[in-house]
Amino acid sequence: MDRKPVVQKLVRGRDAYFTVSWSRLRKSEKYEIVRSVPSDAGIYELYYMDRMKKLCLFHIGKSWYGGLRNEIRLRTDAELENDAARRALLEKYDCWYRWSLLSSSDDMSDILFFFAQTHLPGTLSVHHSGRYVRIFVNELDADKIVTI
Numbered sequence: 001m002d003r004k005p006v007v008q009k010l011v012r013g014r015d016a017y018f019t020v021s022w023s024r025l026r027k028s029e030k031y032e033i034v035r036s037v038p039s040d041a042g043i044y045e046l047y048y049m050d051r052m053k054k055l056c057l058f059h060i061g062k063s064w065y066g067g068l069r070n071e072i073r074l075r076t077d078a079e080l081e082n083d084a085a086r087r088a089l090l091e092k093y094d095c096w097y098r099w100s101l102l103s104s105s106d107d108m109s110d111i112l113f114f115f116a117q118t119h120l121p122g123t124l125s126v127h128h129s130g131r132y133v134r135i136f137v138n139e140l141d142a143d144k145i146v147t148i
Contacts, residue, residue, distance in 0.1 A: 006021055
């Protein structure tokens with residue numbers, strides 16, 4: 001059974017526990033994105049499928065003002081992507097995406113910080129909100145793709 005793609009949070013003391021329920025993983029196609037992704041705030045992940053048919057995570061992001069639909073549409077189209085490395089991946093491989101709704105910018109920052117520290121330990125390009133001492137994230141995904 002599919003869960004609604006939303007993020008839930010539990011706070012205990014100075015620790016935050018997030019549960020990210022992801023949408024179904026979908027192959028990037030602009031009309032499908034327009035039809036199925038909401039124009040609400042949230043977080044998303046982008047993958048490319050390599051020659052061995054393995055999905056490889058290449059971008060994690062958030063969308064606040066523009067909404068997930070616009071952000072995912074922008075980030076999955078090689079003609080619209082400004083980042084050269086991501087554009088090269090989009091030109092070479094099929095792109096896949098998933099998303100989860102989240103309306104708090106601070107919560108987005110905390111989750112993205114957790115993912116950055118998990119996938120790229122020591123990277124300081126993503127900052128947490130400063131509200132919590134420890135951040136924990138659990139992923140729920142009907143496609144059985146858990147990145148942490």
